[in-house]
Amino acid sequence: VLLRRLHPEPGETRTPTDAIAGLGLADLAPPDRPYVIDNMVATIDGKTTIAGRSGPIGSDVDREVFLELRTQVDAVLAGTGTLRVERYGRLLRSEERRAKREREGLAPDPLAVVVSRSLDVPFDIPLFQDPAQEIALFTASAADPPEVPATLHVSRLEEHEMVGLAAVLRRLRAEHGVRSVLCEGGPIVNGALLRDRVLDELFLTVAPILSAEIGGREIVEAAGLSGPVRGELVWLWESHGELFARYRMETSGDPDA
Numbered sequence: 001v002l003l004r005r006l007h008p009e010p011g012e013t014r015t016p017t018d019a020i021a022g023l024g025l026a027d028l029a030p031p032d033r034p035y036v037i038d039n040m041v042a043t044i045d046g047k048t049t050i051a052g053r054s055g056p057i058g059s060d061v062d063r064e065v066f067l068e069l070r071t072q073v074d075a076v077l078a079g080t081g082t083l084r085v086e087r088y089g090r091l092l093r094s095e096e097r098r099a100k101r102e103r104e105g106l107a108p109d110p111l112a113v114v115v116s117r118s119l120d121v122p123f124d125i126p127l128f129q130d131p132a133q134e135i136a137l138f139t140a141s142a143a144d145p146p147e148v149p150a151t152l153h154v155s156r157l158e159e160h161e162m163v164g165l166a167a168v169l170r171r172l173r174a175e176h177g178v179r180s181v182l183c184e185g186g187p188i189v190n191g192a193l194l195r196d197r198v199l200d201e202l203f204l205t206v207a208p209i210l211s212a213e214i215g216g217r218e219i220v221e222a223a224g225l226s227g228p229v230r231g232e233l234v235w236l237w238e239s240h241g242e243l244f245a246r247y248r249m250e251t252s253g254d255p256d257a
């Protein structure tokens with residue numbers, strides 16, 4: 001399958017593997033936290049779920065883009081709601097994608113990042129059952145997580161440090177050396193990133209489909225922000241009517257933000 005570039009310089013075609021390569025995200029990190037990109041898929045009417053799931057929205061090409069983005073970062077963060085519904089497993093099972101990471105100077109497996117103030121975490125999902133997966137768990141709870149086959153590094157923060165996600169990101173950098181993070185939603189976690197204005201880029205797939213459903217979730221919820229956050233279109237690819245946009249977002253580090 002090929003993606004066709006619409007912006008900038010329309011015309012070029014590339015496979016998702018080649019389009020999502022060499023992004024060099026770690027080099028863009030500010031000194032005290034990782035560079036943060038977010039990836040979401042939405043319908044034309046801006047919904048990220050149909051009947052509570054994101055699966056019915058994106059195509060196989062979107063699935064490839066989703067996995068290729070995991071080849072570009074030190075760590076992958078997904079909200080506990082998303083982990084539970086989508087039943088995450090080891091982040092990269094494909095040998096080829098792990099090799100691609102190594103060629104790009106990254107560890108073969110991305111670090112999984114789980115953030116939960118309450119420690120209400122779905123420890124039964126495959127992610128925690130795979131000894132090959134390393135997981136950084138940030139919580140405000142004093143309780144101990146269960147013993148799991150995956151390698152778990154637990155960091156504790158105060159509840160007030162976990163209103164947004166800036167403190168967690170600083171700890172990820174300081175304690176795990178993480179310089180780039182891919183956040184895979186959901187809407188609540190996206191809201192927590194935006195609350196602290198620590199979202200550097202949004203990769204948004206728009207599938208040519210109307211949800212025609214009341215109550216589907218939007219990309220961002222409950223941000224508690226002081227105003228809208230502007231984005232700048234970095235690229236736009238198309239495949240079979242599906243659009244793959246990449247936006248650079250205003251952050252608290254931007255002089256004009």
Ligand SMILES: NC(=O)c1ccc[n+]([C@@H]2O[C@H](COP(=O)([O-])OP(=O)(O)OC[C@H]3O[C@@H](n4cnc5c(N)ncnc54)[C@H](OP(=O)(O)O)[C@@H]3O)[C@@H](O)[C@H]2O)c1
Pocket residue numbers: 039040041042047048049052053054055057078079080081082083085086115116117118119120162163164165184185186187188189190192217221
């Ligand atoms: N279309 C897409 O691209 C896409 C992507 C992802 C998910 N989804 C869909 O979105 C839904 C899940 O998203 P969701 O929004 O319900 O849940 P979510 O964002 O995945 O996770 C929410 C949880 O994160 C924890 N959390 C940790 N730090 C937080 C903070 N600073 N602020 C707020 N919450 C924090 C909270 O648990 P604690 O109270 O324990 O902290 C909260 O319940 C699913 O239906 C999934 O299919 C769609």
